[in-house]
Amino acid sequence: MADRAAASAPDPGTAAGRPPDAGTQPGADPESGVGAQSGAVPVSGSGLDALTVLQTLRHLDSGPRGLTEAEAEERQARFGANTLPSRREASWPTALLRSLRDPFTAVLLCLGLVSAAVASWGTACVILLLVVVSCVLRTSGEHRANRSMAALRGLVASTATVLRRPEEDLPPDVREIPVEELVPGDVIRLGPGDLVAADVRLLRAQGLTVHQAVLTGESAPVAKDAADGAEAGGGDFERSQLCFQGSSVASGSATAVVVATGARTRFAAAHGPGEDARPEASAFDRSVHGISWILIRFMLLTPPLVLMAGAALRDRGLETLPFAVAVAVGLTPEMLPVIVTMCLARGASLLARGHGVIVKRLPSLHDLGAVDVLCLDKTGTLTQDRPVLDRALAPGGHDDPEVLRWAAVNAWWTLQLADLPAPDALDDAVLDAADEDDVMAYDGVAALPFDPLRRLATAVVRTPGRLGTHSLVVKGAAEAVLERCVLADQERAELLALAARQADEGLRVLAVATAERPARTRDYTPVDERGLDFRGFVTFKDALAPTAAEALRALAERGVTVRILTGDHPGTAVRACRDLGVPVPADAVLTADRIDGLTDPELAEAAARTVVFARCAPEHKARIATALRTSGHTVGYLGDGVNDLPALRAADVGIAPRDAVAVARESADVVLAEKDLTAIDHSIAAGRYSGGNIATYLRVSLSSNVGNVIAMLAAGLLLPFLPMLPAQVLVQNLCFDAAQLAFAHDRPHPSVLRRPIVLRPRDMLRFITGFGLLNAVADLATFGVLALALHGSDGLDDAAVFHSGWFTENLLTQGLVMLLLRAGSAAAGRGPGPIGWAAGALAAVGLLLPVSPFGSLLGFTPLPPLYYLLLGAVLVMYTIGLLAVRGRSRLYSCAM
16 A cells, blocks of 8 residues: 555655665576476576566466475475575584684693693693683583574474465365475465565565565565566566565565575575685684784793793703793783683673573674674664654645545555555554544545555545545555646646655655545546545654664764664665764765775775765675774674675674574574664673673783793892792692682773773783883882891892792782772772672782791791881882873773
8 A cells, every 4th residue: 555655656765666686696506497397497586587477387387276285295305395504503522622723722722731741730730621611611602502593593484375286186275384395386375464485476466565674675665566577677676576585575465486495595595605604803803813922922932031041040951941831821811711701601691681682602792892883774773664654745845734634544444445454554654643533534435455556545435524426535656646636747846856855855755636526336446546636745754763862872972883784765764863863964875876886995984984875785785894894993783684694794793683584693693682772782781891801801910920920030030049939830820810710700890881892912012011010120129128128138048938928929919900900990989899809819818828838838938027018018109000000001091
């Protein structure tokens, strides 16, 4: 009805009302085509466009009565089930081995093997245990996500209405069968709300419009008919006689013959083999690899330096090798794989329980926290998939409630008298806005329902108080109605210009006209739709998603810029953005034809200032996502259709709602309970909390480790003994590592949510170098305190005293670093939390272990009280230095 008329009216956007070409590669077997000898061969849309209905049926060896049961069984065995190719999930052992590809995990594994080679069995066992724990945690988290995804795969069409005959000479039965049993040649029936379960060629259609958004991205329904012949130009999706798997019936009814099933459909072709892998590493992978190589260089350099220094200055040989390995281990954040996995797994678990969000790939949660550009479609995200009335306009352009009354009369009586199952979306919007009493005052006489050729619908009613007269109320596409009205050419041109201006503002436009006819008993026909009096226009806009405006504000506060990538007309998208309070400058709109003329560098430059990308085909969306990534942005993409698959793979984080098509859910990294920006906001917040804790761990661990290594190298050159025994280094690392497990449970300061969390290797290197040098200064000051407390430099000749004093100071300074370098500001009034308790436990071990019986087994000895007083002064100065340097650090003044 009205919605069907709008689909072929000036959209807004295009006179033809056609979606952008989504490509013309057929989903059929390349050997299947017209003229095949075997009969019943599935063919692509491109092969069917030249065939008439009769030729199509002959080619498929079928007929309007459908197949017999025997024929269907034979074809089921021949062509297989009507199911999409599914991805096979990796087995548990395979996933466990894949987790070893993590750079830090691989580095730790190598260090463990080196430790075992030099007979440092304790170090080797601890390192290998950490590797195993990390791999098991990551694999189990992703395995749980895969199980959750498996439960969502049933959200597809389950049955189809098909005509089947028990025997050749018997009449067909209409029955419901599972969609898996559909075969080429089956004749099916389609009605409002039905999902198209295979690629079909229409045999008959009445007022049929279908939603193809999952295939093309265009939100408006597309009119379809069974007329023979093909439109000139365009792709398969623009051919009115074809409907494709994945689309759904918006209105009308049809009978169609199945031409392709399973892997031969266009739907399956969009999810071809070998397309699951991402073209580039994600933001998390890039960051981790960058930091890993920095550490690897340090680790490869440190042991030779220790060995050479020991040999040159202290005449030590290979006996320093275990100590050199221990120093390399001390430089490595051994707990990083475990803490990263725990942070991400905990965040993913909280998202799943609290918001129904499934994180399929754990590193993608970190990438969500790093997202600074979010690309999304308009329909279903910023707007609901339904229109609402905007205005009712008189011919002069001013508001006129009479126009709305006549439009409502047409909508109501067309629905009632044409025996349609339900009103379409635009008629619903008219009836919602109209006064029910005005509509019910008329008596319906007849109705001429919408069809795609006339592009209008007519209701014939009796006007109250006017006996012997019938009123024709006509509503439809502006051009179709105006050409049937009694108007001067100039007046008609002005009205068409008014409709075009409304369309350019992102509104859908329908025209309304009436005519008075003498009452009669014979049927009304389209011939009567002439000599009309023009009444005005009704305009519609997309209903805004109720949570969209608030969610967009929240995303902006988090430093996330939204980009709209849509198959719709630019005016429609701009209108929705304006209604939601998102400014769209005139130069911030880019259409597909202009994108085609840009090189990749030019597109990257243009994408930085563009807000709305309109009339986008799937390849355009992927190019835009790639261009944004090339510019240094971390890109999230929200999509739910087959047309979104390339962009879902091109983005750093692919996001799909639970009710997206199956292949989109499979390709996405994150699956939302609903297509709602609020859920994305919650997911980004969870990603930033997890990313903030990971970044804090790296800051704390690496700066402390670098400082300790510098101090160890300096002490190794100055002292006649090893600065710390390998067993003592191991115990110190174990204590520090155990305390740092608290980072997985910390809740960072809310300031962490304000900016994307990105681990930039260069910034991280500068940070850990600065704080590492400050930590090394504190260690060297401790050496002075030991000498002063023990009355002279001779105190440094006692290895047990030195080891005890430095062990205590190390754990105390590391506890301070944990408190002062945590994510965000250390706001007053916050409880100690897990970090505070862990730092306190670390300090207690540092103070008590040297004086305990276990300490003597490790070679420690009690220290005099004066040492603790002087150490307190060193720690106060160290705290002041930490706060001063932290205040000037770039990592605390901007996104990391």
